[in-house]
Amino acid sequence: MKKYFVIGNPINHSLSPKLHNYWLKQNNINAVYEKIKLEEDEIENFILKIKKQEINGCNVTVPFKKIVIPYLDSLSLEAKQTKSVNTICFNDGQLIGHNTDIFGFQKAINSLNYKIQNKKILILGAGGVVPSLIVALNKMEPSEIIISNRTSKKAEDLKIQFNQINIVSWGEVPDFDMIINATSLGLNNETIDLNTSKIGKDKFFYDVIYNPKETNFLKLGKKMGNQTENGKLMFIYQAFEAFRLWHGVEPSVSEKILKLLDHD
Ligand code: ATR
Numbered sequence: 001m002k003k004y005f006v007i008g009n010p011i012n013h014s015l016s017p018k019l020h021n022y023w024l025k026q027n028n029i030n031a032v033y034e035k036i037k038l039e040e041d042e043i044e045n046f047i048l049k050i051k052k053q054e055i056n057g058c059n060v061t062v063p064f065k066k067i068v069i070p071y072l073d074s075l076s077l078e079a080k081q082t083k084s085v086n087t088i089c090f091n092d093g094q095l096i097g098h099n100t101d102i103f104g105f106q107k108a109i110n111s112l113n114y115k116i117q118n119k120k121i122l123i124l125g126a127g128g129v130v131p132s133l134i135v136a137l138n139k140m141e142p143s144e145i146i147i148s149n150r151t152s153k154k155a156e157d158l159k160i161q162f163n164q165i166n167i168v169s170w171g172e173v174p175d176f177d178m179i180i181n182a183t184s185l186g187l188n189n190e191t192i193d194l195n196t197s198k199i200g201k202d203k204f205f206y207d208v209i210y211n212p213k214e215t216n217f218l219k220l221g222k223k224m225g226n227q228t229e230n231g232k233l234m235f236i237y238q239a240f241e242a243f244r245l246w247h248g249v250e251p252s253v254s255e256k257i258l259k260l261l262d263h264d
Contacts, residue, residue, distance in 0.1 A: 002031035003054075004246065007046060008061035011037040013211065015261050016059055019239050022260060023251035031056070031247075040067060047071040050090055057246050058088050059239075065128055072097040082131035083161075087242040098245060101132035104238030106139060111237075112229060114204060116140035120175060122168075123147050124192065125182035126154040129208055133182060134162050146174055150183075171195070178204040179221075186215030194220065201225055210235055213262070232261060 006016040012035075020033035038046060043064060048071075049055045060068050065084045069075065072088065078099040079085045085097035109116060121142045123130060126149035137145055145162075149155040150170045159165055168174050173195050185192050186209050194217075205221025210232035218228040236253055243251045 002029075002056040004031060004033040004057050004059075005046075005055060006033070006035045006059040006061060007038050007043070007064060008035075009037050009039065009063065011035045011061070014061065015211075015235070016061075016239060018260060019236065019257070020243065022257070023239075023243055024247075027247065027249050027251065029247055029249075038064070040064075043067055044071055047088070047095065050088060051095055053090060057090060057242075059242055060086050060088065062128055069097060071095070078102045078132075078135060081135050084128065084131055086238060087245060089245050098242070099132060100238040100241035100245070101129060101234070102136045102139075103241040104234040104236075105133055105136040107237040107240070108229075108231075108233035109136075109140065111233060114178075114227075116142050116178070118143045119177035120144045121146065122174065122176035122179045123182050124180065125149055125184075126151070126158050127182065127184070130158060130182050131161065133180060133208075134158070134165065138162075138164075146176065148172060173198060176203065178206060181205075181207040181209065181215065181217045184209075186212070186217050189216065191216040191220075196220070196224065199224065203227070204229070207231060208234065210261070232258065236261070 006014050014035045017033050017035050024031050065086055068085050073094040075097045079097045082099050084099050087098040087100050089096045119142050121137055126147055145165045146168055147155045147165050148168050148170055155167045203226040205218055205226050205228045207215050207218050208231040209215050210230045213230055221228045240251055
């Protein structure tokens, strides 16, 4: 039986096993998918097991998406552009690092029929997921991407990597069409202190967080009469693309799948 994992720390919260095991069963694939918490000094050995094919592949989550890179033989273009790997495949004796978060975000936005083209996008945060958001957004041709992060150095580092982005101070709210919460604020019911006085209607509030289903950030957007969406579809579609890369099959994304991940 083939074996796949998601590695991270913490990992308890991960819903990837639920989703992948459902799809494996649905597609009659003789494999199992588990979560495993690793320490940084265990990463090299774990990846070696994929090289030896004791393990067939893995997903990588926080905080290891960059740390795994030196142990791989090559990277997909997207993984290179973001310096972020969330899926490891083994092909022709080679360990290949992929980034399916980009696909996940783009596909989620497309399936909502939201048009990024010529829109002003404000991203709150500059952590691990943000390079993937920027690469995905750039494919959809926004007029501007603005980053606001508590620690300005991290936003400035991002600008070295993606020189077309603009930066504003944390707490500043410039004019935007779509605002994305890419911080961890909201995971534990925190609020983001946003100056809402200049935020008009017809905005799109998007949160990368999907558990809880509706963060205070999304509650605020909704209360102001704006469109809101959480990160559930992005999560599902990054898993969809990893599944396709490993098994060569496109799994179903149905109401049942959406319900499978509901848990609050
Ligand atoms: P990492 O920064 O290690 O990649 P992450 O979970 O990917 O971790 O990112 C966390 C994001 O949430 C960061 O943008 C972080 O801001 P800092 O760069 O200033 O740390 C943001 N964040 C976390 N707690 C926050 C808080 N209390 N107020 C504002 N931003 C916060």
